Amino acid sequence: MEIRSHKFRQNAADALANEQLQNALAHVRSKFIQKRAKAVNNLKAFDTLRDNATAIKNHTLENLDVYLEIFEEKVIAQGGQVHWAATAQEARGQVLDICRRVPAKTVTKGKSMISEEIELNEFLEQNDITPVETDLGEYIIQLRGEHPSHIIAPAVHVNMDQVRDDFRKHHTHLPEDRVLEEPKSLLLEARGILRERFLKADVGITGANFLVAETGTSVIVTNEGNGDLTQTLPRVHIVLASLEKVVPTLEDMSQILRVLARSATGQEMSVYTTLSSGPKRPDDVDGPEEFHVILLDNGRSSMLGTEFQDMLRCIRCGACMNHCPVYHAVGGHAYGWVYPGPMGAVLSPSLAGVDKTGHLPNASTFCGRCESVCPMHIPLPKMMRHWREREFEQHLSPPSNRRNLKLWAWFAVRPGWYRLMTRFSHLGLRILSGWSGSIRWLPFARGWTRHRNMPGPERQTFMQAWQRHLVERRKS
Amino acid sequence: MSSPPNVAVFVTCLVDLFRPSVGFATVKLLEDAGCSVHVPIAQTCCGQPAWNSGDRKDTREIAEAVINAFESFDYVVAPSGSCAGMLKKHYPEVFAGDEEWQGRVTAFAAKVYELTEFLADVMKIIKFDYAVKADVTYHDACAGLRELGISRQPRALLDALIGIKRTELKDCETCCGFGGTFSVKYSEISNSIVSTKVENINASSAKMLLSGDLGCLLNMAGKLGRDGSTVEVRHVAEVLAGMIDSPPIGDRKQPRRDKIS
Numbered sequence: 001m002e003i004r005s006h007k008f009r010q011n012a013a014d015a016l017a018n019e020q021l022q023n024a025l026a027h028v029r030s031k032f033i034q035k036r037a038k039a040v041n042n043l044k045a046f047d048t049l050r051d052n053a054t055a056i057k058n059h060t061l062e063n064l065d066v067y068l069e070i071f072e073e074k075v076i077a078q079g080g081q082v083h084w085a086a087t088a089q090e091a092r093g094q095v096l097d098i099c100r101r102v103p104a105k106t107v108t109k110g111k112s113m114i115s116e117e118i119e120l121n122e123f124l125e126q127n128d129i130t131p132v133e134t135d136l137g138e139y140i141i142q143l144r145g146e147h148p149s150h151i152i153a154p155a156v157h158v159n160m161d162q163v164r165d166d167f168r169k170h171h172t173h174l175p176e177d178r179v180l181e182e183p184k185s186l187l188l189e190a191r192g193i194l195r196e197r198f199l200k201a202d203v204g205i206t207g208a209n210f211l212v213a214e215t216g217t218s219v220i221v222t223n224e225g226n227g228d229l230t231q232t233l234p235r236v237h238i239v240l241a242s243l244e245k246v247v248p249t250l251e252d253m254s255q256i257l258r259v260l261a262r263s264a265t266g267q268e269m270s271v272y273t274t275l276s277s278g279p280k281r282p283d284d285v286d287g288p289e290e291f292h293v294i295l296l297d298n299g300r301s302s303m304l305g306t307e308f309q310d311m312l313r314c315i316r317c318g319a320c321m322n323h324c325p326v327y328h329a330v331g332g333h334a335y336g337w338v339y340p341g342p343m344g345a346v347l348s349p350s351l352a353g354v355d356k357t358g359h360l361p362n363a364s365t366f367c368g369r370c371e372s373v374c375p376m377h378i379p380l381p382k383m384m385r386h387w388r389e390r391e392f393e394q395h396l397s398p399p400s401n402r403r404n405l406k407l408w409a410w411f412a413v414r415p416g417w418y419r420l421m422t423r424f425s426h427l428g429l430r431i432l433s434g435w436s437g438s439i440r441w442l443p444f445a446r447g448w449t450r451h452r453n454m455p456g457p458e459r460q461t462f463m464q465a466w467q468r469h470l471v472e473r474r475k476s
Numbered sequence: 477m478s479s480p481p482n483v484a485v486f487v488t489c490l491v492d493l494f495r496p497s498v499g500f501a502t503v504k505l506l507e508d509a510g511c512s513v514h515v516p517i518a519q520t521c522c523g524q525p526a527w528n529s530g531d532r533k534d535t536r537e538i539a540e541a542v543i544n545a546f547e548s549f550d551y552v553v554a555p556s557g558s559c560a561g562m563l564k565k566h567y568p569e570v571f572a573g574d575e576e577w578q579g580r581v582t583a584f585a586a587k588v589y590e591l592t593e594f595l596a597d598v599m600k601i602i603k604f605d606y607a608v609k610a611d612v613t614y615h616d617a618c619a620g621l622r623e624l625g626i627s628r629q630p631r632a633l634l635d636a637l638i639g640i641k642r643t644e645l646k647d648c649e650t651c652c653g654f655g656g657t658f659s660v661k662y663s664e665i666s667n668s669i670v671s672t673k674v675e676n677i678n679a680s681s682a683k684m685l686l687s688g689d690l691g692c693l694l695n696m697a698g699k700l701g702r703d704g705s706t707v708e709v710r711h712v713a714e715v716l717a718g719m720i721d722s723p724p725i726g727d728r729k730q731p732r733r734d735k736i737s
Contacts, residue, residue, distance in 0.1 A: 009662070016668055029672075325651040329668040363662050365655025365669070366528060368622035382569075388530030397529065409526055409534035413541050418520040422493055429493070437727045438701050447663025452670065452698035455494060455726030462487050462496035466515055469500075 001119055001147055003352055005336035008359035015330040024157050025331050028150075032322035035266025036373065043262065053256045054377045057313040060247055061304065067213040067246045068295065074216025078278025080291035088118035091296045095120060095205070095238060098292055099129050102236055104202035110220060110227035111135035112207030113151055113316060114240045114296055116338045117351070120205075131205075132197045134226040136190055143170050149332030151339065152264050152318040157331050160186070194226065204230040204288070208241035209315070210256070211293070214249045217277040218293060221260065221270035228274050237276065237288035242296045244312040256315060259375035264317040299351045307386045311346050313376040320370035320380060326363055335360060342370035342380040349387050358396055361387035422461050429457045483511040483594075484549035486542075488559045489521040490690040495725065498690060501717035502555045502591055508717075509599040511551075518545040522554075522562040527570070528656055539570045540577075543584050551598070552588045555713050556689050557620020560590040565623050590620055591713055592688060596629035607638035608718045613645040613682035615673070615696065617689035621649060630688055630712050637716065645685075646676040654695040670699045677707055684724075686712040697726035 004011060015021055040046045060067055072082040085091035091114075099107065107124065109115060109131055121131045121142070133142040137155035141148060143166045148154030155163075164180045167189055180186055206227050210219040218239040220227045231237045247253050261267040280287030303309055321327040321341025332340035337348050337357060345360040354361075361384035370380045391397045411418045433439045433456030442449045460468075483506050491498045499515075506513045523538035542563065546552045554560040564585045571577040595601045612634065620626040627649075634640050653659065653669025660666075673696060677685055685700070685707050687693050697709035708724035 009664075012662070012665055016664055325653060325669045326662075326665055328672075329665045363658070363665065365618070365651050365653060365658050365666075367618035367651035367655070369618070369649075369651065372622050385528060385530065388528065389532060390530070392530035392532075401529065405526060405529055405531055405534070409531070409538065412520045412523065412526075412534075413537050415518045415520055415541075422489075426493055437723055437725075438698070445660045447660045447666075448698070450663060451667035451702065452695070453701040453726060455694050455697050455701070457494045458496050458722070460496060462492040462499040463517075465496045466499065 001116065001338060003337050003356050005348060005352070005357040005360055008334060008336055008363060011334035011336055012330040012363075015334045020159060020162075021157055021331055024159055025328055028153075028156060028322060029328045032266070032318075036263060036319060036322065037266075039262040039266040039268065043258075043268075046259065046262065049255060049259050050375050050377060053259050053315075053375060054313060056247060056252045056255060057376060060252075061244065061309060061312055064243065064246070064301075064304065067248055068243060070213040071211050071216055071246055072295075074213065075278065075291070075293055076216075078216055078291075079281075080216065080278040080293060083292060083294045085294055085296045085298070088296070088298050091118045091240065091294050091298070092120060092123045094292075094294050095240075096123070096127055096129075098236060098238060098290075099124070099127075099203055102202050104129055104236070106130040106132060106197065106201050107203040107205055108132050108134050108198055108201040108230045108234065109138070110204070110206035110222065110230040111138050111154070112205065112240050113148070113338060114207055114242055115205065116147060117298065118240075118296065120240075132194075132201065134194050134198065134230050135222070136187070136224060136226075139190060139194065140166060143167075147333070147338070149340065150318060150321060151316050151341075151343075157333065198229045198233050201230075201234045203236045203238060204232075204234040205238045205240060206231050208239050208245050208293075209260070210253045211241055211246040212248075212250055212253050212275075213246055215277055217250070217275045219253060219273065219275050221257070221273050223265075223267075223271045225272050228272060231274070231276055231288065232286050235288060236290040237279075237292070239276070239291075239293045240296065241293060242298070243300050244314075260315055260317055263319040263373065263375040303350050308346065308350055308383055310378050311343070311350065311383060313378055314343055314347070315376060316343075317375060319373045319375065323369045323373045325365060325367060325369075342384070343378075346378075346380055346383040346387070349390075354387055354390055354394075355396060358387075358391050361385075362391075419463060423464070426457050426461050429454075433457070480510050480512045481550040482514060483551045483553055484514045484516050484546050486519060486522070486546065486552055486554040486559060486563065486588075487515065488554055488556045488690065490694070491555060494694065495690055495711065497719060497722050498555050498711040498713050501711070501713040501719045502553070504717045504719065505591065505595060505713060506553065508604075509595060509601055511599070514549060516545045522559040523570075524558065524562045524566075525656060527562065527566060532570070535570055539567050539581075543567070543580060547580065547584045547587075550587065551594065552584070553591055553594045554588070555591045555711060556691075557590045557617050557624055557626055558689050558691060560588055560593075561619040561623035564588040590624055590626055590688065592630040592633055592716075593620075593624060593626050595716075596632055601633065601636070603636050604638070604716070604718075606718050608715055608720060609639040610715055610720065611641045611643075611681070611683040612686050612715065613643050613677070613680045613684070614648065614712065615645055615652065615677075615685060615687040615692065616649050617687050617692045618651050620688050626688065630686075633716055634686070634712070640715070643680055643682050645680050645682070647673075652692045652696050654692045656691065659695060666695070667699075670695055674699050674703060674705070678705055682707070684708045684710060684715075686710055686715060688712050693725050697724070701726045
C-alpha cells in the first residue's frame, strides 16, 4: 500500500468534508466507548489482568529469541513448517512459493493486518492467484478496492447503502430484483457467496492473535467463524504473523485474551477462539495437510531495546483509536498507511520511516485517553513525543517552527526579557482585539481564528497587575 | 498551631498573558485556605511547548530555571492540570539518567499540585464562607484528568459552594481539541473536535462552562463565541473564589452576574 501519510493534512481535510464518513465515525465515537466501558466495569479484576498481560508481554519481549525458537521447534515437531521473513518482500515470496507448489488458483483469507502490511492481495493478483477476503468487513472493502480504516472493524467507514450498492454491482449472477433492505439479507448474501469460495480454495491464509511457544499453536479470535473455515477447508494453511505475537504458554494467552475482547468490542470473549497446532493428524476429522507459519520481522526487531520496545506489546484491540478524538474526527484512511490511530502514530514511523510518516505522531492533542484505555499499558503519547524528538534531532520538523521555538525558548529562560516580550505580545493582542473581549483574526495563528475567536487578554498581564497589587498592599 | 505553609503560585504563561483574574482568584483561594502565598518573579513558562515539540535541550534549560525559582517553597501550586502535570510528571523524565539532578527534581515534583487538588486534598477545604450564584457544568481538561487523576476535587469544591447548581456535561472526559500548538498546526481537526464539544455544551442546561486549564478554556470560549453561544466560560478558580464580576473569557459584553452573600 502506497504510503500517503505525508499528505495527512489533505487526507484529513477530505475526511472532514466527507459527510457520509462523518456519520459513520459518530458510531465509533459512541458505540465502541460505551461497550468497552460496560465490559470493563463488569470485571473487577480488569486492572489486575491488564498488569498481568503487560508483565507477560514484557517478559516475552525480553526473551523474544528464546520463545520464538521454542515455538519453531514445537511447530516442526507437529509436522508444520516455519519460515522466517526479515522483510515484507521475503514474506510475499514465501507465500507465493507455497501457493505455486500447491498449485493454488484461489486463496481464502481470514482477517490479517500483516497481510495489509506486506501488500499481499495486490501481489497475489499480479501472480494470477485470486485472494478472497472472508471476514465480512474485509470482503466489503475488497469489493470496493479499499484498505481497512480500522484494525478490527475494517469497513467501519462504509454504511449499509454503500454495501447494498456494492453487492448489486459485483454479485451480478444473482437476480437484480432481489430484496436487500435488511442487514440480515446482506449478511446472508455474503455468506452464500463466501461458502462457495471456502470450498473452492486451495490455500487458506490467516493472521494470528497469538503464537503459543509451549505448544507451537497459532491462535485467532473472530466473530464470524470465517477464520475456522479458512484454515480447515483448504489443503494448505498459512499463518502470517509478526514476531511479537509469541507468548510463552497457553495460560499466558488466556490472561491476555481476557483483556483483548473487552478492550476491543466490549465482548467478554470473541465468538470464536481458534487454536491450530500443526497439520491434520491421522485421527483428526478435518484440518489442512500442510501447516506453515511465516514469521515476519519487517522492522520490529530493530525496535527492541529502544524507547519504542513497549509498542511491541500491542495486541491490536483498537481501543486506542476507538477513544481517540483525532481518529474520531478523520477516520483511519487519513493516516495514510496500514495502521491508523494512536497505535499507528507510533508503529508506522518504526516500520515505514519517520521521514514518510512524520505527521502522525504530531497529529495528537496528547489527551492521553489512548494510554488510559490501552489494555497493555502502552505509553502511546510518550512514544509519540519520542518520535517528535527524533524529528527535531534530525531536522525533519519545519524550519519556521524550529526558529520560533528557539526564539521563544531564549526568552523563556530570561525572565526580564520574557516580561518585556509578554508586554509587547499583550499590547499586540489588545490592539487586535480592538480592546474588546475577543479577536477574530490572528496573524500568526490564522488556523485558530479561521474557525474560532481568540479570547482577548484582560487589561494587564498578571505580572504587571501583581506588581501593582503588591505596591498597593504595602501602602495600605 | 503550626506556621502556614509557604506556597508558591506557578501562574502559567497563559494566565499571565490572557487572564490575570485566574491568578488573583488562585491567590485568594490559597490565602483563604491559610497559606502564605508567594509569586516568584523569575517564572515564565513550564516548557511544555518545547517538550511536546521534541526539543529536549530547551526543555531542560527551562526546567532547571523553574526548579531553581520554586524549590525552596513548601508547595508549588498551578491553576492548570497541564502545567502542574508538566512540573510533576514530566520534569522527572526530562532529567532521567542525570544523577546530579535526580534528587532535586524528585523533591521538587513531590511539592507540585494543581489548584483544586491542593485545596481539596492538602488543605482539606470542605466549605466556603460565601455563596456564588451560578448554573455551571465542568469539563475535565485532559492533562489534569489523566496525568494527575483530577476529577473528584473540582466537583467536590463546587458542590461545597452555596448557590452553585452543577450539572454533568456529556462526554466531559473527551478532549476539547486544544492540544497546544496542535490547535494551530492541525486547526481543521482541532475545529472538528471542539465543534463536537460545543454541541455537548450547548445541549447541557448549564449557563456557565468551567474547567481547570486556560488553554482548553480559550479554545472552547473561542468556539462558543464564534458560534454566538450565550454560555459563559470561566476558569473554575474564578467561581470558587467568588470572583465572577469580571467579564467571562472571550466576551466583555456579557451582563454581570450577581454575587450573593
